[in-house]
Amino acid sequence: MKNIFFKKKTNIKINDILKTLGKQKIKNNSIINDIKDLENARNNDITFFHSKKYFNSIKKTKSKIILTNSKMKKFIPKNIKIIDVENVLLSVAKITLLFYPNALDDTFDKTVSPLNKERYNKIKFGQNVLVGRNVKIGKNCSIGHNSIIESNVILGDNCNVGNNFVIKNCIIGKNTNILDGAILGKKGFGFHPARKNIRYPHIGAVIIGSNVEIGCNNTIDRGSLSNTVIGDGTFLDNQVHIAHNVKIGKNCIITGQVGFAGSSTIGSRVMIGGQAGISGHLTVGDNVQIGGGSGVIKNIPSDTKVMGYPAKNIRDFLKEK
Numbered sequence: 397m398k399n400i401f402f403k404k405k406t407n408i409k410i411n412d413i414l415k416t417l418g419k420q421k422i423k424n425n426s427i428i429n430d431i432k433d434l435e436n437a438r439n440n441d442i443t444f445f446h447s448k449k450y451f452n453s454i455k456k457t458k459s460k461i462i463l464t465n466s467k468m469k470k471f472i473p474k475n476i477k478i479i480d481v482e483n484v485l486l487s488v489a490k491i492t493l494l495f496y497p498n499a500l501d502d503t504f505d506k507t508v509s510p511l512n513k514e515r516y517n518k519i520k521f522g523q524n525v526l527v528g529r530n531v532k533i534g535k536n537c538s539i540g541h542n543s544i545i546e547s548n549v550i551l552g553d554n555c556n557v558g559n560n561f562v563i564k565n566c567i568i569g570k571n572t573n574i575l576d577g578a579i580l581g582k583k584g585f586g587f588h589p590a591r592k593n594i595r596y597p598h599i600g601a602v603i604i605g606s607n608v609e610i611g612c613n614n615t616i617d618r619g620s621l622s623n624t625v626i627g628d629g630t631f632l633d634n635q636v637h638i639a640h641n642v643k644i645g646k647n648c649i650i651t652g653q654v655g656f657a658g659s660s661t662i663g664s665r666v667m668i669g670g671q672a673g674i675s676g677h678l679t680v681g682d683n684v685q686i687g688g689g690s691g692v693i694k695n696i697p698s699d700t701k702v703m704g705y706p707a708k709n710i711r712d713f714l715k716e717k
Contacts, residue, residue, distance in 0.1 A: 400548045401565045401618075402496045402599040404430060410461070413442065416494050417487055419479065428461070431491050433622045442491065445472060446484035449677050463487050486588045489596045492621070499597030502583045505546035505564065511539070522559065534570065546581075552606065565618045569606030569628065577613040580604075584617035584640025584658060596620060598640055605629070605646070611636060620658075627664065645682065663698060672707075687713075 408428050411421040429440040434450055437443035437459035444463040445454050454462075454471060461477045469478050481487040493499055508526040516527075521539040528547030533539075537551060540559035545551070549563050552570035557563075561574060565581035574580070586596035600619020604610070605628035612634040618624055619641045626638070627646035637655045638644070644656075645664030654668050657676035666680060669688025674680070681698030691705035701710040 399599060399601075401601055402499055404495050405497065408495055412494065413491055414479070416490050417479065417481060431488065431495055431621065432459075434459070436622060442479075444484050444488050447677070463491070483588070485596065486594065488621075489588065489594065492597045492599060496597060496599050499599050500595055505544075507547055508544060540576065549581075558612070565600075566602045566604065568604045569608065571606050572604060572608040572610070574610040575612040575614075575634070578610050578616075579614075580610070580616045581618045582615070584620060586620055586640060586658065600624065600640065602626075608632075611652070614638070617658075633670070639676070651688070685710075 409425045410428060411425045413428060414421055428442050432441045432443055434443050434445065434453035434457040437457055439458055439460055441459050442461045442463065443457060443459040445468055446464065462472055463479050463481055463484055464472060465482065465484055466480060469480060472478055505528045508528045511521055511525040511527045516533055518535045519533055519537040519539060522541035524542045525539050526544045528545065530548045531545050532550045534551055534553030534555065536554045538556045540557060542560045543557065544562045546564035550567045552568055552572065554571045555568060557574045558576035560576055561578045563580045581602045583598045586598060588594040598618055598620045600621060600623045602616050602618050602624045604626045607629045608626055609631040611632050614632055614636045616624060616638045617640040622641050624638060624640060625643045627644055629647040630644055632650050633652040635653045636650055639656055639658040641659040642656045644662045645666065647664055648662060648666045650668045651670040653671045656674045659676050660674050660678045662680045663682035663684065665682055666684045668686045671688055672686050672690045674692045678692060678695055680696045683699045684696050685701040686692060686707060687703030687710065690703050690707040692707045696702055702708055703710045704713040
């Protein structure tokens, strides 16, 4: 899918990438289309592999050129060209900025202006609604007071959006309710810790399905390279935080003050009690129930009930009480 929120430079070649990484140039200086994650990369894209958690993805990737380190390169198929770097994620950040020079610019959208009543004559809207360029708002939507929809956002038919919200870098389906104070599509909390912290660019989007409810004061970060996704029919209570690259399935129920760290994948029909925390880069299966206040620090298989910290089978948890 074309990135409609961040402008990409064209004609980036392998030697441009090698120069950026301080590597020696090569003779086969072919054009590289884009930088993407393992699952979404195509033949002419560059991708990266930095953790054993992505073994399954490395087997399926279509990319022919991969950033990795000395420890991980032995797991990469022989038909794929390897660029060996010391710090994979820091190198990814540099390459992402090569393709998307403005990716770190997360200031306010200077193009927003008061909502045009003639253009959006099939929606209801409150006072002081600001809309950016190329925004698409479906029929029969309702937009509350003091709200901002930044450029290129897509909002489906029959959506109700509350007061005092900000939506940017988002594609939202039909019949979705977004309650007061939600902030959707801001940059994620990704950086390289050093003497001076180095920000990772985030060029992904937030994709929200149809028939979804987003509670008051929710914050949903856009993806880094891939997208943050909320599946159809999922309901989020108030004060839920969803970090970059999180994928949540269909018809989930997530109650108040639950937090998701980056790049976790949640199945469908998952129920999570209040104040639970989900660590990053984990997989939670379908039909899982997670008790309130739990701390999930490892994968959870489908059709499981867990509780506690660290979260364990609920029968084992209750036996310890």
